[in-house]
Amino acid sequence: MRIILKGSKVKSKLTEKVEKISGQNIFACYQCGKCSAGCPMIDSMDYMPNQAMKLLQMGAAEEIINSKTMWMCASCHTCSVRCPRDIDLSAVMEALRLIYLRTNVNKVEPSQIPEEELKDLPQIALVCNFRKMTR
Ligand code: SF4
Ligand code: SF4
Structure with a gap:
């Protein structure tokens, strides 16, 4: 640095x-x-x-x-x-x-989230995460 x-x-x-x-x-x-x-x-x-x-x-x-x-x-x-x-x-x-x-590095990779977890995750939490942590 x-x-x-x-x-x-x-x-x-x-x-x-x-x-x-x-x-x-x-x-x-x-x-x-x-x-x-x-x-x-x-x-x-x-x-x-x-x-x-x-x-x-x-x-x-x-x-x-x-x-x-x-x-x-x-x-x-x-x-x-x-x-x-x-x-x-x-x-x-x-x-x-x-x-x-x-x-340009995704902190959260949507395709890597297991389907079982996706079922339980609140949509607002997902949207918030994708907005903050993906490209
Ligand atoms: S760092 Fe400041 S703005 Fe962020 S959650 Fe804590 S008090 Fe709130
Ligand atoms: S409130 Fe936090 S940012 Fe402000 S002077 Fe104190 S330690 Fe620093």
Whole structure:
């Protein structure tokens, strides 16, 4: 991963891309944890929202892009309302998903879902998954 040094900050190309797409200043986060404390999806995430911000600040965007966190985010905006630095974290999560989807790799392959499971899955969950996780 290419790292760019800017003053005292370390920025990766991916972090710059996340900032550009989301319109958010990743380095404004000071790790208060309020976003994670209010996140309703926290139990399903492998990195908490504030940890995702820390990874982005450290230039480790690939780590978070390959995690479950951005897919578990329900875009409820609770974190954005609670953030004392006015960071729209749901926009950051959306940017991460977009960057992943632009790699043109299907996260969910419809033809691989067993028929038995398809019978029980709510249609809305399938539509949501296909919209978020397929090309
Ligand atoms: S927008 Fe996503 S990260 Fe933020 S509180 Fe809601 S589920 Fe959690
Ligand atoms: S609430 Fe805002 S400042 Fe606090 S950890 Fe989350 S993103 Fe960072």
